[in-house]
Amino acid sequence: MLAHYLRIAFRNMSRQKMYAAIKIGGFAIGIAACLLIGLLIRNELSYDTQFENAANIYRAIGLYTDQGRLEKAVSFPAPFAQAMKNDFPEVEKAARLMPASLFYGAGSNQLRRDDEPNNTYEEGFTYADQELLDIFQLPMVYGDRAKALAEPNTMVITKRKADKYFPGQDPVGRVMFLNNKKNQPYKISGVIADWPATSHLQYDFLLTLKGKSLWGGEQTDWRSSNYSTYLQLKPGTDIKQFEKKVLTTVIEKYYLPSLRASGQAGPEQEVKKFGLQVQPIRDIHLKSYDIFDWEPRGDIRFVWMYAAIACFILIIACINFLNLSTARSANRAKEVGLRKVIGSQRNSLILQFLTESILYSCFAFVLGFVLAWVSLPFFNTMAGKTLNVPIGEWWMIPLFMVAALFIGLLAGLYPSFYLSAFKPIQVLKGQLSRGSKNAGLRSTLVVFQFTTSIILLIGTVVIYRQMQYILHTKIGFDKDQVVLVQGANTLGKQTDVLKTELLKLPQVKNVSVSGYLPVKGTKRDGNPFWKEGKTKEEAAVGGQKWYVDDSYIPTFGMKIIAGRNFSSQLASDSQAAVINQAMADKIGLKDPIGQKITNGWEHFTIVGIVENFNYESMKQRVEPVCLALGRSNDIVAVKIKGTDVKQVLADIGSVWKSFAPNQPIRYTFLDESFANMYADLQRTGLIFTCFAGLAIIVACLGLFALAAFMAEQRNKEISIRKVLGASTSGLFMLLVQNFLKLILISLVIAIPLGWFLMQKWLQDYIYRISITWDVFVIAGLTILLIAIATICYQAMKAALVNPIRSLRSE
Incomplete structure (x- = not known):
């Protein structure tokens, strides 16, 4: 019996190649997405589980x-x-x-x-x-x-x-x-x-x-x-x-x-x-996002977000299967009627249709596995991981088999019961309406598909804009063309001579030596500060104390908004401080120049105020900073000028080698270090973009097949209208308008949902963009144009058909 069902399934697939390809292809994309994101989630959830206790x-x-x-x-x-x-x-x-x-x-x-x-x-x-x-x-x-x-x-x-x-x-x-x-x-x-x-x-x-x-x-x-x-x-x-x-x-x-x-x-x-x-x-690893930690960690919220995206893509693929199966019900109605007349029971028909569904699912799983395998290197690069498909583990094949069976059953359950319920007398008399009874269900499912796709697209646009805002907004210092040479503390006091030699290079504008930099991963020194003459209990504020040299502020392009910079020519500047505006505000200094502050064991006279600069993530407020003259020789920051970066790096390398012949130079660029602070956001944006695109592709595959079927079902109606004088453009709009209505309904639902979800996501950032109306215009027009392009081919093909050929059978 099973062999008989399989033969029928293969025969139907061969007769309906386009629909079979779309069913299997959409399923495969959904399965590949789930498999890739499943590997990522499995990796994230497995942290620190291997230890014995x-x-x-x-x-x-x-x-x-x-x-x-x-x-x-x-x-x-x-x-x-x-x-x-x-x-x-x-x-x-x-x-x-x-x-x-x-x-x-x-x-x-x-x-x-x-x-x-x-x-x-x-x-x-x-x-x-x-x-x-x-x-x-x-x-x-x-x-x-x-x-x-x-x-x-x-x-x-x-x-x-x-x-x-x-x-x-x-x-x-x-x-x-x-x-x-x-x-x-x-x-x-x-x-x-x-x-x-x-x-x-x-x-x-x-x-x-x-x-x-x-x-x-x-x-x-x-x-x-x-x-x-x-x-x-x-x-x-x-x-x-x-x-x-x-x-x-x-x-x-x-x-x-x-x-x-x-x-x-x-x-x-x-x-x-x-x-x-x-x-x-x-x-x-996943639940330290609100904790000050030594190292960057993951975020459980991203894990659940990725899981939701994978599930939505799979649901969209399942909707394609369900929509196409119910839409083509009229084409299989006579088959069902004849089988019932010759004695087939409803149970056997249900089993036959479920067999077809499981067969589609099995093909889709094989293709989905291949797609995931091929795209895994790209996905690893995008996610910053080294994931592997655990093909050698004992549970992998049984899991695939169970998943293929389960998804096949799930996707095929409703179509199987629906198709097997046709009454043979109505079918054979031609009294069955051609797929109209489930138009409402199909429309609802199409709306769900495109609502999900639009929300993902809105998320992609918002994440991209937030990333651009972070990388290009005013941050209080100039991160461009600053080379960070590491390992300078091995030179001891020779760093002063190294600094002098580097300043002799024609393409070097400024040089500063300090381990305290306005990017994460460098030195920090938390201290309480308060105005002298008051007590710590009544006036202390938390802040940072950074040891810098007198060229630190110009090298990093910080703006002095009051007072002056340090001067190595003034002995009194050994007890001087340049503070940021946040410290002046929090301590309550209305006219800070010349006033004294302390951390309990050191006393500083304020000589200058710098504009606030972001030295941690944009998720955190700018906190008070006190800059003081002192030796911290970890990193040499070199501000370069000109366009021949390759040559100036070679010159810097030559100077370095003369001081440390047994220590190869190691350098990075400040703008790269700054961008690395937001690597998780960049990865999230890439993943969002990739899977939003996949969701749209899968939804459009279903829309393409559904448009083809609808055009086929209305073939004779179109021919009659054409004979009666309907224009090609009028027929085109007749076929397209119902789908456009569904896309517009999707937009109406998706816009407030997308706004709400992305507002919640942006709340993590103290400094963030506003979600403006053009975000929704971009997402809406993109989906609308893609949908129209998807439907257009089938609609024009139906509108241009020769009516004589369609009406000849009547």
Whole structure:
């Protein structure tokens, strides 16, 4: 019986090649989209699930509420981790981690073996406690886990870095120099397996925290927060109760005594602003979008958005199948009537039509898999991933088979019941209306298809405009033609001479040396500031203190709106500050020039005000910044002029080589670093554009086939109208007008929905575009023109048909 059903299905497919191709092609595109996005979602949701005790590992999150504004951060004081182990039996292990740039021993990350003269630039450094290895339980390739980071100046590296520097050797006991610090050699004490690709930790070099301190007494100071803290809790711990217990104990036992000992007034009011959470490590990658973190993370909201797009594309493809199946019901009505007359039961007819649907689904799945496989490299580039189709895993083929069966059943269920319900007497007498009873359903489904496509198109336009706004709006500094040369702190005081030599180049306009740059991923130093003469409790505002040189402001094209820039000729400028407008406003300085501000241990005289500049994401407000003269030699920023960029880079490289012959120059451009801050937005825009295009293609495929069928059904009507004198243009409009009405209805529904959804999305950005009327005009006209072009061929073909040929059969 099944073989019989399959023969009938193949025969129908061969007779209706165009409709079969559109059904299978639309399905295949939907399946390919779902498969690609499914791989992306699977990758995103798999972060930090591989660790043995993942269910019991947490990261501490600090909360601070000030003037109704909640801030979250991963940084805690140095003694916090030890207090967790000492005071809370729920804590089995606790360990700290800190980005290497905060310690002077690791900033520009130049690394070499002690027996090699040349430095190699490396990233992925962090300082870590010994117990971090015990918490995450990465396999040890060489060395003893129990004491790998227990001694000062020791380092654990990953297997891939061990293979790079010591191929085929056990490197334990070997010595490496970091940033040419020969007086601070690091001994390799262990080699761990590489971190899983889906771990939020991707550090290749773990430097011990043993014996390290940012300043004298820092390791016991509760007033400064610089460390991430990871906790392994006992299974079954009540997290909410644990958070309350930790907050109460830490405040009463540590924070309050520390604040009182420092002489701070009103500490009881200050600690009321504190809060604490513990975050499961499996949530870190996707649920840290509102947390100040050391590294950029993913966003669970994007994951669900991608999932919704994939589902919509698949639904649009299923609608094509359903629409075409019900639209062609009249063509199969006599087949159904005859089969019922010769004894076929409704159940057997339902089974026959479901078999056809499943067969279409199987073909579509095979083609969809091929499309996904072929387009995966492009998708990886677009999404910034290295995804692979898990073809070798045992569940892949069964999943495909079940999915093909399920989608085939789902898409074919209604057409099967509808077609099998025809009554043979009505059919054979010709009393069945030719597909008109389901016109309302088909119209509703077409409206749904195009409403979804228009919303995706509106989203694409809004995301593109927001991206352009971010990249080209006024940001308070000039990011163009600034070369960032990294690794300068290995030169020590020679950086001043390097700066002088670079300024001699004819195509160099300005040079500044500082590790504090107006882009993410560079140095930051959070400080409270307040006006001298007032107390911290009544007047302090949070801000940044950046050490710069006197050429920093002109090199980055910042605008001084009051006062002056620093001058190296004035000895008094060693205590001078140039602040941004945000700091002047928040502290409440109406005439700031000449006034004094302090952070409690330093005192500055304000000599200038710069216009606000964005140094973090546009999702964040511009916060107060205090620029002060000081040495921070990590990066040399070179402002170039002229158009021969290749030549000036070569000249800069020659000057660099004369100072650091064993250290290859490494540089980036400031505008590239700025654009990288919004890589997630760029990827979202690309994915939106790609899948919005796919949704429109699939919807138009169905519209094309539906238009062809409608023209075929009205063939004789058109011929009669033509004989009676109807013009070609009039016949064209007759065929097109119903479809245009559906597109217009889709626009009416999609515009408010698209506006609402994109307004919600834009709320993440403090600095954002307004959604103007032309966004909807662009989306509407684009869909309208594509739809008209899709229908046009079939409508003109029907309008130009010879009426004699159509009426001859009457």
